[in-house]
Amino acid sequence: xxxxxxxxxxxxxxxxxxxxxxxxxxxxxxxxxxxxxxxxxxxxxxxxxxxxxxxxxxxxxxxxxxxxxxxxxxxxxxxxxxxxxxxxxxxxxxxxxxxxxxxxxxxxxxxxxxxxxxxxxxxxxxxxxxxxxxxxxxxxxxxxxxxxxxxxxxxxxxxxxx
Amino acid sequence: xxxxxxxxxxxxxxxxxxxxxxxxxxxxxxxxxxxxxxxxxxxxxxxxxxxxxxxxxxxxxxxxxxxxxxxxxxxxxxxxxxxxxxxxxxxxxxxxxxxxxxxxxxxxxxxxxxxxxxxxxxxxxxxxxxxxxxxxxxxxxxxxxxxxxxxxxxxxxxxxxx
DNA sequence: GAAAAATAATTGCCCAGGCAGTAACATCCT
DNA sequence: AGGATGTTACTGCCTGGGCAATTATTTTTC
Numbered sequence: 001x002x003x004x005x006x007x008x009x010x011x012x013x014x015x016x017x018x019x020x021x022x023x024x025x026x027x028x029x030x031x032x033x034x035x036x037x038x039x040x041x042x043x044x045x046x047x048x049x050x051x052x053x054x055x056x057x058x059x060x061x062x063x064x065x066x067x068x069x070x071x072x073x074x075x076x077x078x079x080x081x082x083x084x085x086x087x088x089x090x091x092x093x094x095x096x097x098x099x100x101x102x103x104x105x106x107x108x109x110x111x112x113x114x115x116x117x118x119x120x121x122x123x124x125x126x127x128x129x130x131x132x133x134x135x136x137x138x139x140x141x142x143x144x145x146x147x148x149x150x151x152x153x154x155x156x157x158x159x160x161x162x
Numbered sequence: 163x164x165x166x167x168x169x170x171x172x173x174x175x176x177x178x179x180x181x182x183x184x185x186x187x188x189x190x191x192x193x194x195x196x197x198x199x200x201x202x203x204x205x206x207x208x209x210x211x212x213x214x215x216x217x218x219x220x221x222x223x224x225x226x227x228x229x230x231x232x233x234x235x236x237x238x239x240x241x242x243x244x245x246x247x248x249x250x251x252x253x254x255x256x257x258x259x260x261x262x263x264x265x266x267x268x269x270x271x272x273x274x275x276x277x278x279x280x281x282x283x284x285x286x287x288x289x290x291x292x293x294x295x296x297x298x299x300x301x302x303x304x305x306x307x308x309x310x311x312x313x314x315x316x317x318x319x320x321x322x323x324x
Numbered sequence: 325g326a327a328a329a330a331t332a333a334t335t336g337c338c339c340a341g342g343c344a345g346t347a348a349c350a351t352c353c354t
Numbered sequence: 355a356g357g358a359t360g361t362t363a364c365t366g367c368c369t370g371g372g373c374a375a376t377t378a379t380t381t382t383t384c
Contacts, residue, residue, distance in 0.1 A: 024306045
């Protein structure tokens with residue numbers, strides 16, 4: 001070790017939570033990308049595929065609404081997924097603006113492996129958490145999102161059940 | 163049904179956590195950017211300035227280590243901060259590779275307002291949280307980060323402290 | 325029924341982060 | 355000493371998201 005680095009006490013009161021959240025999310029995403037690398041997929045592509053498989057959405061706009069994602073970026077993600085043969089675009093006949101999205105047979109076949117990879121990453125990050133703790137964490141995050149979405153709602157959120 | 167809950171998808175909800183985390187962080191960041199917009203600063207620039215003001219780091223490499231950030235991106239952020247007259251670069255004489263970073267008088271003068279803006283956003287998102295809940299949330303995030311950083315450490319993390 | 329507004333998908337442009345390289349310098353090793 | 359190695363800051367290049375049009379279509383409104 002050439003230069004001994006001093007270890008400054010990281011006293012962060014205010015932004016600590018934001019910072020930690022960013023780190024945790026980065027770690028989650030990095031792990032997911034690492035696991036998905038051998039499938040040639042990014043975390044975002046995986047998420048899209050998962051939503052499609054679950055039937056949560058079947059058009060690009062729908063997907064964007066559910067995932068709070070940019071429509072332009074979504075188009076490009078779908079381009080890649082289609083190019084990889086995992087998703088097929090199919091123009092709707094009744095409303096010729098919309099394009100239905102369908103998982104191909106190959107895409108569906110890969111899905112279990114992808115889901116397993118995602119679960120692995122999450123399990124790793126939640127090692128040592130009890131189910132109650134996971135639920136609590138989820139409720140905290142939900143409340144924060146709610147607070148950010150509807151700012152000024154000053155009801156004590158102690159009973160906050162989404 | 164013999165209720166053989168052998169190994170169903172027990173952690174299926176886990177992905178929800180990742181999703182919620184992303185949403186919460188996005189909301190936090192969007193709020194911060196909105197508050198900082200009138201200062202002409204991004205959330206990242208603010209974070210860097212804050213670290214410098216606290217004396218947590220005084221070189222670019224140091225900052226990157228503390229903030230887990232890319233060195234190239236850091237150079238460019240510092241370019242902007244310097245161009246805005248908030249930070250000054252000063253070559254070290256002993257080790258001519260390093261460039262010390264100093265907050266200018268103007269930068270330090272703005273800091274209180276910036277910190278207040280950051281605190282506002284965080285307070286808004288944590289409305290209705292007790293101090294204990296905030297601490298719990300922080301500990302959860304810390305444990306997740308730890309799990310991601312040192313994967314495979316299979317000691318029950320129940321006693322995990324920061 | 326035609327103009328106006330709304331919606332879906334797409335594209336171009338910009339910005340910012342990650343990565344790989346580069347040049348200057350410092351340190352280590354033998 | 356002198357070469358290998360590491361460090362610091364910086365610079366292109368690539369990727370990917372966000373935003374603002376653009377195009378094609380539907381729905382609403384008058």
